[in-house]
């Protein structure tokens with residue numbers, strides 16, 4: 001066995017360094033490490049926990065560094081800071097690892113990665129444990145955003161937005177949930193099996209699972225399971241998709257035989273669901289901006305045994321007006337993804353308020369471009385996985401003010417059973433802290 005890579009802490013450190021230095025996502029790096037097969041048993045789970053835990057809690061961990069280290073986090077050499085984050089995460093957030101082990105293992109790693117700082121790492125970690133009862137947070141009355149940002153580890157501008165939108169209490173509940181691991185939900189491919197039959201398969205495989213509350217196609221996996229190890233996954237019996245995303249295709253209500261456009265389709269989660277709801281009859285045109293974006297759409301359709309999806313490169317902002325019009329259109333627009341911060345926590349440290357403004361501009365153009373291809377009497381669903389109003393309600397209000405031939409449909413009227421997820425204006429809004437799903441928005445429009 002190669003001892004230099006058989007340590008989950010060392011692997012976690014190497015991945016965290018790359019994520020920070022290269023601004024790259026952690027998931028493929030973790031997958032590559034795990035598929036090497038060197039880490040075994042609980043070490044595999046520990047690697048994932050350490051990487052995602054540190055990425056989720058970075059602001060809190062750096063605040064602890066500021067409290068317990070003479071040099072501020074921002075001034076420390078990157079290697080030393082990442083070692084301290086790893087050690088502090090184990091001490092403050094992982095019950096199953098004794099503090100002595102967390103300190104000793106981190107100091108051993110420091111001797112290899114930053115030998116001159118191993119004494120400092122040892123001193124800071126031991127002090128943090130001795131003085132943990134003295135940790136205090138910014139005052140929640142005087143500085144509510146500072147408190148939420150450091151206590152639950154999110155960029156300040158994001159929690160300021162949540163407080164303005166939801167009030168402090170709800171914003172705190174949301175911030176707390178957004179710093180925890182997300183649920184794993186799959187959509188059953190009802191072209192190949194039923195939800196009940198797939199639940200039975202999971203049970204036989206010893207995987208704990210339950211049906212989702214609102215989507216008739218969803219199952220929440222409760223056991224710790226690798227997706228690829230789910231029964232029948234390779235054979236296309238299921239696909240990973242949050243319940244909120246499943247609801248988007250259901251809200252559009254496509255029917256067999258219709259001509260449907262998914263204007264922003266990659267990787268094809270919703271396009272394949274639309275085809276599934278249509279019993280694989282009719283056509284789903286699946287657009288995205290580049291050839292390479294079409295590959296996962298094709299791969300997912302093939303795995304799920306779907307024949308009606310036609311992927312194509314197109315810019316939904318300026319579609320060819322010669323394209324035949326559509327019965328239904330889904331505009332699942334590119335967005336800031338603030339509703340899915342649990343899934344890619346590294347991303348939250350790279351985003352800025354300017355991104356929201358830039359994306360809102362593009363969302364406005366994509367919605368107008370795609371809507372121009374809707375048949376009279378046709379239905380369009382606009383959706384995002386962002387929590388901001390700028391990318392959601394404001395886009396819809398702006399669109400309606402410029403398109404007199406479109407009206408907003410009241411989803412309460414069409415989906416009374418989803419009332420807890422529908423706002424007074426008839427738009428869909430799910431929140432992780434209220435509904436156990438990703439933060440998601442959808443509004444349905446009809447053309448006169």
Ligand SMILES: C[S@@+](CC[C@H](N)C(=O)[O-])C[C@H]1O[C@@H](n2cnc3c(N)ncnc32)[C@H](O)[C@@H]1O
Pocket residue numbers: 245263264265266267268269270271287288289293314315316317332333334335366
């Ligand atoms: C939120 S993702 C879509 C997720 C997809 N609907 C699903 O459920 O799997 C948004 C997609 O829009 C694509 N996109 C961005 N700008 C676009 C444009 N102008 N026209 C078409 N697609 C665009 C992005 O490449 C990205 O793949």
